[in-house]
Amino acid sequence: MAQVKVLLVDDENDFVTTLARRLSRRNFDVRTATNGHLALQMIQEDVPDVVVADLHMPEIDGTEIVGRLRFLYPDVQVVLLTGEPWGEKVKEALQLGALGCLEKPLNISELTDLIRSAAASDPA
Amino acid sequence: MIEMEIREAEFLARVTDMVAHELRNVLATAKEYTEHMEDVLAAANSNGIREKQLLQEGLAAIRGQISRGSNLAQRMNLFSHGQDSPESELDLNELVEMLEPLSKPFSRTKGLKMNLNHPVQPMVMVGHPLRILMILSGCMDFLASLTEPRDTMEIRVSRRQGRGVMVSFTSPHISKGIRRETWAPIEHRQWNELESLAAGIHARIGLIGEPGMLLVVFETEWI
Numbered sequence: 001m002a003q004v005k006v007l008l009v010d011d012e013n014d015f016v017t018t019l020a021r022r023l024s025r026r027n028f029d030v031r032t033a034t035n036g037h038l039a040l041q042m043i044q045e046d047v048p049d050v051v052v053a054d055l056h057m058p059e060i061d062g063t064e065i066v067g068r069l070r071f072l073y074p075d076v077q078v079v080l081l082t083g084e085p086w087g088e089k090v091k092e093a094l095q096l097g098a099l100g101c102l103e104k105p106l107n108i109s110e111l112t113d114l115i116r117s118a119a120a121s122d123p124a
Numbered sequence: 125m126i127e128m129e130i131r132e133a134e135f136l137a138r139v140t141d142m143v144a145h146e147l148r149n150v151l152a153t154a155k156e157y158t159e160h161m162e163d164v165l166a167a168a169n170s171n172g173i174r175e176k177q178l179l180q181e182g183l184a185a186i187r188g189q190i191s192r193g194s195n196l197a198q199r200m201n202l203f204s205h206g207q208d209s210p211e212s213e214l215d216l217n218e219l220v221e222m223l224e225p226l227s228k229p230f231s232r233t234k235g236l237k238m239n240l241n242h243p244v245q246p247m248v249m250v251g252h253p254l255r256i257l258m259i260l261s262g263c264m265d266f267l268a269s270l271t272e273p274r275d276t277m278e279i280r281v282s283r284r285q286g287r288g289v290m291v292s293f294t295s296p297h298i299s300k301g302i303r304r305e306t307w308a309p310i311e312h313r314q315w316n317e318l319e320s321l322a323a324g325i326h327a328r329i330g331l332i333g334e335p336g337m338l339l340v341v342f343e344t345e346w347i
Contacts, residue, residue, distance in 0.1 A: 012149055018156040025163055056145070083148030084201060104152035105194055108159060 003029040004119040005046075009039040009053040009065065010081065019106070026112055036060020040068065047073055049119040052111070055082035055089055055101065063093040070097045077118035081106065141204035147197040155190045158183050202253050216247040216289055216342075219257050220281050226261050227268070227277075235274040242281035249289055249344045255325045259340060260291060262318050263329060267293045267338045269311070270301030284341065291340045298336035 006028045010016040013034050020030040031048070033039035036057055043051070051069065055062035062080045069076050080093055080101040090101045099118045102110055162183050165176060199222060202214065220242055227238050267277060278294045307315070322329045328341045 012153055015149070015153040015156055018153065018160050022156065022160050022163060025167075083145050083152070083197070086201075104148050105155040105190060106152060 003027060004050060004115060005029045005031075005048040006115060007031050007033060007039060007042060007048040007051045009033045009036065009051060009057070009062075011035055011054065011057045022108060023112070023115075026108075028112075028115065036065055039065060043069070043073060043076070047076060050077050050079060050115050052079045052081065052115065055080045055087075055093060056084075061089075062098075063089055063096060066093050066096045066098045077121065079111070079114050079118055137204045140200050144197045144200035144204060147193065147200070151190050151193045151197065154186070158186050158190065203257075211250055211252055213248055213250055214253050214256070216249055216256070216281055216291070217242045219253065219260060220279060220291065222257060223260060223264055223279060227264060230265070230268045234268065234271065236268055236271060237274070237276045239276060239278045241278060243283075247281055247283070247289055249342060251342065251344060252325055255321070256327075256342070259318065259321050259325065259327060259329075262314075262321065263291075263293055263338050263340055266311075266314055266318060267295060267298065267302075267336075269314075270298045270336075271295045272297050288344055289342045291342075293338040293340075295336050302331045302333060302336050302338070304331075 006023060008016050008020055008023070008030060009032075010019075011034055016032045016034060020032045023030045031042060031046075033042055036053075036059055039051070039053065040060070051065065053062040053065050060068075062078075062082075066078045066080070069078055078098045080090070080098050081104055082090060082101055083104045084090070085101055085103040094101065099121070100114050102114065162180070165179055165183075168176065199218065202212075202218075220240060224238055224240060227236070230236055231238060264277070264279070271277065275295050275297050278292075280292045280294070282290050282292075284290050304312070304315075318329055322340065326343050328343070330339045330341075331337070332339065
């Protein structure tokens with residue numbers, strides 16, 4: 001079975017690095033980006049199955065990533081991470097087409113389950 | 125003056141929101157590192173079993189502290205968002221749990237022992253979290269001022285028959301202290317302030333002589 005390709009995007013470098021290691025141990029093919037610009041560039045070079053992005057980032061945040069991917073790469077699913085899962089931005093991102101939004105600190109099983117269901121689903 | 129207070133409250137809410145957000149990021153990273161180390165340990169060979177066990181215990185303790193910090197950050201968010209929408213759904217049990225840390229100053233000076241007693245299931249109601257905490261904390265402080273050193277105080281949350289939620293503060297040795305005719309002017313003033321604060325959030329407060337009990341009743345629908 002092919003590995004699910006995941007792009008992790010978060011401006012907290014330590015967080016994204018460690019989470020990438022943990023996902024790799026669980027047999028995901030993981031790359032990381034620490035800002036939205038770099039993430040969009042990396043997606044252009046090699047399109048992932050799933051993008052896992054922090055909702056609150058400077059310049060290009062998680063909501064904007066969802067919006068751009070719906071337009072440019074509608075097959076790519078987006079899972080968002082946030083410390084404030086009740087905020088207005090979460091509703092906006094879900095309306096734009098994000099598959100789900102998980103609360104930080106994370107539960108790794110919830111994340112891996114969501115990534116697998118995202119990789120298996122068709123956003124269109 | 126009132127306008128300045130509103131601006132200060134709004135600013136405080138923003139600061140609290142920012143601190144809670146950053147705290148969650150710190151805890152999220154700490155949690156990832158901890159669980160990553162647990163992954164590595166689980167996969168390691170069985171050499172040094174004693175050391176492995178010690179490490180596992182240490183990591184479990186760190187995880188416990190991360191969980192505690194996350195709960196605190198969540199509660200900070202609850203109050204910072206009080207400015208956006210004053211009335212929101214809240215779990216009264218969570219607010220009551222915050223009374224224990226708030227009681228520390230007089231717990232230390234008077235040696236007062238606090239016992240919290242609330243139902244296991246959430247006590248969800250609609251209200252203003254900050255004002256509810258203010259009234260609960262004010263009642264606790266008021267009763268504590270009437271207690272004897274090394275007394276106990278039980279705080280109990282319960283649903284009223286039909287409608288509303290009740291929080292009782294009971295100290296068995298204060299039946300004389302809660303008689304209004306024995307109060308100093310300052311105690312009358314504190315009590316009047318509490319009554320007025322309670323009235324502002326559709327709550328009532330009352331005193332019962334035997335056992336020494338202060339009651340707060342929230343006239344709210346259960347959710």
